[in-house]
Amino acid sequence: MIYGDMTWPDIDSGSIEKVYFESVMEMYLFSFRNCPNMEKVFYMSIAPYDCVMNYDIYYPRAVYNAMTSDGSYYIGRFAANISYYYNYENAENGGYYWIDDCDYGGKIEFIPPDPVRDGYTLGG
Numbered sequence: 824m825i826y827g828d829m830t831w832p833d834i835d836s837g838s839i840e841k842v843y844f845e846s847v848m849e850m851y852l853f854s855f856r857n858c859p860n861m862e863k864v865f866y867m868s869i870a871p872y873d874c875v876m877n878y879d880i881y882y883p884r885a886v887y888n889a890m891t892s893d894g895s896y897y898i899g900r901f902a903a904n905i906s907y908y909y910n911y912e913n914a915e916n917g918g919y920y921w922i923d924d925c926d927y928g929g930k931i932e933f934i935p936p937d938p939v940r941d942g943y944t945l946g947g
């Protein structure tokens with residue numbers, strides 16, 4: 824896909840259903856329009872690019888609340904209902920290290936990898 828003078832890589836896969844961006848990055852650098860089974864993309868900050876897509880975008884609840892605090896409504900954008908946090912001051916991504924979403928009453932099927940921080944051993 825070409826937009827202006829930028830080229831976006833098209834991801835082409837019939838098996839991708841969910842994509843998780845673990846850190847803040849420019850989401851618009853990817854195009855999933857050739858992924859017919861794509862359902863959800865999980866993103867740690869407000870995506871700078873807004874368009875109609877064939878999948879839903881999920882944000883950490885605090886990011887979503889800030890994004891919609893002025894009463895704005897975004898089609899296909901939601902607050903994730905599962906969040907994993909770092910518990911130290913000034914953690915990247917506003918403290919979130921993984922978000923997910925499942926149907927209410929559903930079972931959490933994926934537990935993310937243990938968090939890491941340079942120079943520290945985390946446990947518990």
